[in-house]
Amino acid sequence: MTGIRAKQKEKTRRALINAALSQLSPQTAFSSLSLREVAREANIAPTSFYRHFQNMDELGLTLVDEGGLTLRQLLRQGRQRLADGGSVIRISVDIFMDFISNNRSVFRLLLQEHSGTSKEFRLAIAREIHHFKSELADYLHNERRLHEDLARLQADAMVRVMFSIGADALDLPASDKAALIEDTILELRMIARGATALQTSFNATKGEAGAVKKRAESAPKGA
Amino acid sequence: MTGIRAKQKEKTRRALINAALSQLSPQTAFSSLSLREVAREANIAPTSFYRHFQNMDELGLTLVDEGGLTLRQLLRQGRQRLADGGSVIRISVDIFMDFISNNRSVFRLLLQEHSGTSKEFRLAIAREIHHFKSELADYLHNERRLHEDLARLQADAMVRVMFSIGADALDLPASDKAALIEDTILELRMIARGATALQTSFNATKGEAGAVKKRAESAPKGA
DNA sequence: AAATTCAGCGAACAGTTGTTCGCTAAAAAG
DNA sequence: CTTTTTAGCGAACAACTGTTCGCTGAATTT
Numbered sequence: 001m002t003g004i005r006a007k008q009k010e011k012t013r014r015a016l017i018n019a020a021l022s023q024l025s026p027q028t029a030f031s032s033l034s035l036r037e038v039a040r041e042a043n044i045a046p047t048s049f050y051r052h053f054q055n056m057d058e059l060g061l062t063l064v065d066e067g068g069l070t071l072r073q074l075l076r077q078g079r080q081r082l083a084d085g086g087s088v089i090r091i092s093v094d095i096f097m098d099f100i101s102n103n104r105s106v107f108r109l110l111l112q113e114h115s116g117t118s119k120e121f122r123l124a125i126a127r128e129i130h131h132f133k134s135e136l137a138d139y140l141h142n143e144r145r146l147h148e149d150l151a152r153l154q155a156d157a158m159v160r161v162m163f164s165i166g167a168d169a170l171d172l173p174a175s176d177k178a179a180l181i182e183d184t185i186l187e188l189r190m191i192a193r194g195a196t197a198l199q200t201s202f203n204a205t206k207g208e209a210g211a212v213k214k215r216a217e218s219a220p221k222g223a
Numbered sequence: 224m225t226g227i228r229a230k231q232k233e234k235t236r237r238a239l240i241n242a243a244l245s246q247l248s249p250q251t252a253f254s255s256l257s258l259r260e261v262a263r264e265a266n267i268a269p270t271s272f273y274r275h276f277q278n279m280d281e282l283g284l285t286l287v288d289e290g291g292l293t294l295r296q297l298l299r300q301g302r303q304r305l306a307d308g309g310s311v312i313r314i315s316v317d318i319f320m321d322f323i324s325n326n327r328s329v330f331r332l333l334l335q336e337h338s339g340t341s342k343e344f345r346l347a348i349a350r351e352i353h354h355f356k357s358e359l360a361d362y363l364h365n366e367r368r369l370h371e372d373l374a375r376l377q378a379d380a381m382v383r384v385m386f387s388i389g390a391d392a393l394d395l396p397a398s399d400k401a402a403l404i405e406d407t408i409l410e411l412r413m414i415a416r417g418a419t420a421l422q423t424s425f426n427a428t429k430g431e432a433g434a435v436k437k438r439a440e441s442a443p444k445g446a
Numbered sequence: 447a448a449a450t451t452c453a454g455c456g457a458a459c460a461g462t463t464g465t466t467c468g469c470t471a472a473a474a475a476g
Numbered sequence: 477c478t479t480t481t482t483a484g485c486g487a488a489c490a491a492c493t494g495t496t497c498g499c500t501g502a503a504t505t506t
Contacts, residue, residue: 004474005483008483009483027340029254029340031252032254034463035464036462036463044483044485045484046465046485047466047486048483052483112339114390115331115335157414160383160388161380163387167338171345187380190414190421193420194414194415194418195413197416197417197420198412228453235453257492258493259494267454267455268456270455270496270497
């Protein structure tokens with residue numbers, strides 16, 4: 001029951017994962033990565049690949065899941081930092097930008113396969129992004145007392161802007177990154193400001209109780 | 224001088240372009256399209272491809288340019304419609320969504336190659352998006368009397384949200400599209416509202432003249 | 447009428463790919 | 477100790493890729 005066998009298996013599994021990651025670059029997309037290349041880089045025979053993953057897709061989905069997990073862990077850290085005081089937006093932007101810098105390949109993978117040709121990939125990544133939005137929307141609703149629908153829309157807009165700017169930051173020299181961060185913060189503040197402005201104006205016209213018209217509870221669909 | 228020869232050449236050139244376009248689908252990215260496939264679909268020998276394009280990349284860049292051109296033409300139509308009265312935001316969103324619906328393949332190409340592995344592609348598409356932002360920023364500055372920097376940031380945020388939502392709308396059943404459009408309009412209104420709110424608050428604190436701190440005139444870089 | 451240009455072709459090339467099959471040797475189970 | 481399990485291997489496969497080369501025949505130029 002030592003599991004010396006299982007240990008070794010896990011080891012070459014990691015080797016495959018790392019081999020894939022190490023081959024990703026601005027010039028090389030995951031989708032154009034070949035099974036044989038990955039196996040070669042991991043120092044195993046092409047045929048042995050199948051002992052660990054059925055497809056290259058299965059390997060890729062593993063990368064997506066691990067990337068999403070990392071991101072969510074960072075978010076938790078961020079919420080802790082927030083308790084110490086400081087601007088939510090600034091802290092969140094910093095965390096996000098750090099994540100991108102420290103996980104360039106994974107973030108590029110997320111970006112590319114988000115609009116890629118594999119439905120499974122797209123859904124997996126959409127799911128990760130949805131987590132992101134939901135947590136933010138909950139925060140805005142619960143902590144910032146924003147109306148539920150407005151919170152959802154604000155979170156949606158913010159996450160979209162954040163991911164889009166992240167894509168630009170990905171291949172930007174570090175020197176230009178600072179300015180981009182400041183722009184990001186301003187844009188997110190703009191969104192936040194607009195949301196509260198809309199909320200108060202709705203409250204004003206409609207009295208006090210239910211502010212925004214109840215949009216269908218149809219859960220997480222398009223936006 | 225009839226040019227019967229040039230005519231024929233142009234004809235098969237179009238055939239190649241259309242062949243490429245017709246093979247694009249949610250399951251097939253341009254980057255994974257082979258020269259031989261395209262030639263086959265266009266009913267010419269693989270070797271003849273080189274009489275028209277040096278690369279598949281060159282063909283792709285042609286598609287990007289034509290797509291951008293179409294989009295800009297639609298924008299011009301939009302500005303005309305605007306003169307008749309109506310909400311700028313709603314009209315712009317409608318135009319954009321129409322473009323996406325009527326040019327699904329091209330828009331998908333833009334999305335995919337925007338974060339693709341060819342630098343030339345990425346730059347070409349970034350250029351198209353920049354046109355978009357600039358025109359919107361100019362409009363906000365000139366017609367809506369918004370401060371230059373705020374106009375730039377608002378345009379940036381709006382275009383990012385618009386493209387991001389467009390990506391989601393791409394593979395959404397028509398029935399869900401209407402709700403998504405309404406969400407989009409609300410989010411863009413949020414951004415607009417936030418921008419003017421920030422403008423007036425800056426004006427209030429700083430007096431009357433120069434409102435926002437002059438950000439470097441460093442032209443179109445990251446944001 | 448003769449000479450030139452040139453879009454399109456077919457054959458051939460070396461290189462890659464994913465996947466199958468049956469085998470080995472060592473770990474695990476009996 | 478004997479049997480079973482199983483990660484890893486090498487050979488072989490059919491299918492594809494981009495690109496070269498020299499040739500044709502018709503449109504164009506001289």
